Amino acid sequence: MIKLKNVSKIYPNGARALFGVNLDVAKGDFVFLVGASGAGKSTLIKLLYREEIATRGQVLIDNVNLVRMSSSHVPLVRRKIGVIFQDFKLLPAKTVFENVAFAQQVIGKSMKETRENTNTILDLVGLAKKKNAFPSELSGGEQQRACIARALVNKPALLVADEPTGNLDVDTSWSIMELLNHVNKLGTTVVMATHARYIIEQMNKRVIRIEEGKIVDDSIEGAYRIVT
């Protein structure tokens, strides 16, 4: 599903974010990216949905290299990838339903298809009853569910999440993790950057630790080692 070959990223201002990163994620995997702030987690996540482009190396998603790709192909790749954020990025003037349906409309789905898919996904994330509410009327956890629904409505093969529980309390974070786990079990590959140790320790998934732009640990069993 995901293959990174000797990937380096240097920002135009000279900041070095990643060096020689190699990574393989199989279809259906659930992977945590951990590491201190500034270690390169977010950069790696951004390379996956081509918000940033690697300076060197190859980033392959389903065998398609995102590094050498004409910009007109980028939208097609992004339709296979769902993205969720710490700050949700919901449109405040649209209802939950409209926010999710928006993702379908802008890729040219019909009204009927949009309505059906949106209702299905809102059911899945448990927001069916709140579909006519505006983001400001929702709790943080509900907003993140709406964001997840939007990321999933186009049925992506890969879901990338940059600290999705960063703004949520412990109980709400757990409910979001249960949802992501459920989505993963339905077949979506999940890559999630996080700081939350309690989540990693209990989820028992593959954990990749990044330090100063390099992968320093890749533990299949989900053990989380404290950086000393």
Place this chain on the structure above:
Amino acid sequence: MSLNSAKYVLTQSLVSLKRNFWLSAASILTVMISLTIVGYSVFFLVNTSNIAETFESQVEIAVFLNDHLEASQITDLKSQIQQLEGVATVAVTTKDQAIIEFQESMGSDSLLEDLGGVNPFPDKITITTTDARLVEEITSQVSGLTGVEKVRYGQGFVEKLIVFTQWLRWVGIGVVATFACASFLLIVLNIKTNVNSREKEIQIMRLVGASKSLVRWPFIIEGIVIGMVGAILAVALVGATYTWLLQYIISTLSFLPVVSSQQFIINVLLLMVLGGAAMGFLASAFSVRKFLNL
């Protein structure tokens, strides 16, 4: 682009126009003002050129002869003039005919006596030309003939009219260019504001894989709509006032050769609409290129 996407693009353009109502209104108004000026200028210039041409073709050259020329000398002169290139007609008015005509026009039959028996009118030959551009040439040739005292034509008037229309043309172009720039910049600003106000929406569109054209087209359509609405308002204003003015001039100043061809008027008005749409398209495309980073 699929039908669903086209529907989305159109809806978004209208939503955006509504959201920035006052800025859109300002852009529409400047497009309207600049195209109104374009429209009026075109009609004014076409008509002044038409009037100038008509007057030019009607220019006569008056040749005043020396006193005491024999009738045979006058006939000689007349035939010499007739042989010049570009001369259409040559007519002789003797001093006796001139005073009689003048007396008749004054409604008096004792003018010659009142003047003490001296006829102040010279003999005169009137020339019309086949081409107004030959007037000066013919004038200078005739001046050199023996027996000719002085030659006059509508000196000044025609030149002044031509100079005036040329000057007007430049002023017109200047004013139109200024307003066109203002409209262009206002549409650019309008679209830039819309791009900024929809930043988050655009970011999400990119994330979920909306094609670039789907992100761009609502803004471009919006620019075209602004240009066209402004143009249609200008066409309504210019079309209505010009036809009203035409009727007024034809009924009161019928000697003025105004341009009243329906086809011509329709062509000008159509060009205005196309001009408005093109302006809207160019301005929004420029703005999208410059301010929308995809």
